[in-house]
Amino acid sequence: MTPPASACRVLVDLSVAPPGGAGTYAAGFAAGLAATVGDQGVAVVVLVDRRWADDRPELVDGLRAAGHTVDALDLDAPGSWRARVLRGSVLRRAVRRHAPHVALFPRDAAPRVPVPSVVLLQNLYAWRRFESSAAVGGPLAAAALRHVARRSARRASAVLAVSQAIADAAAPVVAVTAVVHHGCSTPEHVRRIDPDEAHPEPVAMVVANVIANKRIEVVVAGVARARAGGLPWALRVYGNVADPAYAARLEAEADELLGASVLCGPAYGEDLEAAYRRADVVVVGGTFESFCLPLVEAMRSGCVVVAPECELVRELCGDVAVTFAEGDPASLAAALDTAWAERADRATRGVEHARRFRWDRTVAVTLGHLRAACPVDHPSTVPIRAPEPG
Numbered sequence: 001m002t003p004p005a006s007a008c009r010v011l012v013d014l015s016v017a018p019p020g021g022a023g024t025y026a027a028g029f030a031a032g033l034a035a036t037v038g039d040q041g042v043a044v045v046v047l048v049d050r051r052w053a054d055d056r057p058e059l060v061d062g063l064r065a066a067g068h069t070v071d072a073l074d075l076d077a078p079g080s081w082r083a084r085v086l087r088g089s090v091l092r093r094a095v096r097r098h099a100p101h102v103a104l105f106p107r108d109a110a111p112r113v114p115v116p117s118v119v120l121l122q123n124l125y126a127w128r129r130f131e132s133s134a135a136v137g138g139p140l141a142a143a144a145l146r147h148v149a150r151r152s153a154r155r156a157s158a159v160l161a162v163s164q165a166i167a168d169a170a171a172p173v174v175a176v177t178a179v180v181h182h183g184c185s186t187p188e189h190v191r192r193i194d195p196d197e198a199h200p201e202p203v204a205m206v207v208a209n210v211i212a213n214k215r216i217e218v219v220v221a222g223v224a225r226a227r228a229g230g231l232p233w234a235l236r237v238y239g240n241v242a243d244p245a246y247a248a249r250l251e252a253e254a255d256e257l258l259g260a261s262v263l264c265g266p267a268y269g270e271d272l273e274a275a276y277r278r279a280d281v282v283v284v285g286g287t288f289e290s291f292c293l294p295l296v297e298a299m300r301s302g303c304v305v306v307a308p309e310c311e312l313v314r315e316l317c318g319d320v321a322v323t324f325a326e327g328d329p330a331s332l333a334a335a336l337d338t339a340w341a342e343r344a345d346r347a348t349r350g351v352e353h354a355r356r357f358r359w360d361r362t363v364a365v366t367l368g369h370l371r372a373a374c375p376v377d378h379p380s381t382v383p384i385r386a387p388e389p390g
Helices: 021-034 050-055 057-065 081-098 138-155 164-170 216-228 244-257 269-278 293-300 311-317 329-341 343-354 359-372
Strands: 008-014 042-049 069-073 102-105 117-121 158-161 203-207 234-238 281-283 304-308 322-324
Touching: 008 021, 008 081, 008 359, 021 042, 021 057, 021 359, 042 050, 042 081, 042 359, 050 057, 050 069, 057 069, 069 081, 102 359, 117 138, 117 164, 117 359, 158 164, 158 359, 164 311, 203 216, 203 269, 203 293, 216 234, 216 244, 216 281, 216 329, 234 269, 269 293, 281 293, 281 329, 293 304, 293 311, 293 343, 304 311, 304 329, 304 343, 322 329, 329 343
Parallel strands: 008 042, 008 102, 042 069, 102 117, 117 158, 203 234, 203 281, 281 304, 304 322
Antiparallel strands: none
16 A cells, blocks of 8 residues: 555665675565555655665565565675765765655664664674774774764664664663664474484584684684583584684684584575574674674574573573573583583574564564654654564
């Protein structure tokens, strides 16, 4: 259904091209929007990257069928300073072209536009320095991100965050309006686990860019210690090699401690889903995370989560995860033993717990905050109620 002419016009920027966290958010949010028919007093314009749209024609058609306007933008391939500079100009032209009442930029660094804006904090590098390794792109890019993110947040009409953890990190600079968790598109996989059944090789899995802040070396050492305890654990790491020097050190340690390579390269879509289903445990090595989609994807896939004890893990996993002391391989090895012994119960509860992370809920809550940021009162609008978890 087409929204009434008096509806609040919102622009949602999903114009990302690469896979990874930003691409996962764009695809998930777009799918949630496609399931949200435009009849709730909000008219939505969705900005997408043309290359991204060409790869997902069914999703773009679904957005249009739901009554949303889709504008495919011609953007430079990301990763260069030219792309960063020109991106803002392209987005500003799109805002002028569509004349929305309010615009959502689901990133920490947002362009200055002539309408109220809402930003979504989801990059911890913008709010905390990481001492032991530079961010992807190097220290100059990280410093530029911190500067632009602070400026973007201060001028925004509303600031959302993907977790309480990143909201707390940003608190010295800006007050976060609300925490809106990501949804999860990974298919639910309920496993039938017999704890007494023999298992030839339990599999631990890591999903992360291969970079020092992920602390994958601790996972290698912890798996080696768990092996020494009796179970023949295998370790598989799926992710882009973002730091070749760190990856080389990691492989040398894996060869020494496990006698095998652990780097499997990146996996997306069905390949990633299949990797989750082959794993028994998903391990997160470090706490430098904004939301950490693998935590939710692992629970949805029936894997047991093993992660460092921290606020974010408690926020997303409740008591479903098995936690360990960050940086301590012995503590991680003990956590793997617990995860294996309690895998039937924790896997079942993890699937149930992950059901609250839904993109339709993420979209509904986000649209509610966008409408609240509209500078004009629209009497025809009705409240958007977030779907209940379940």
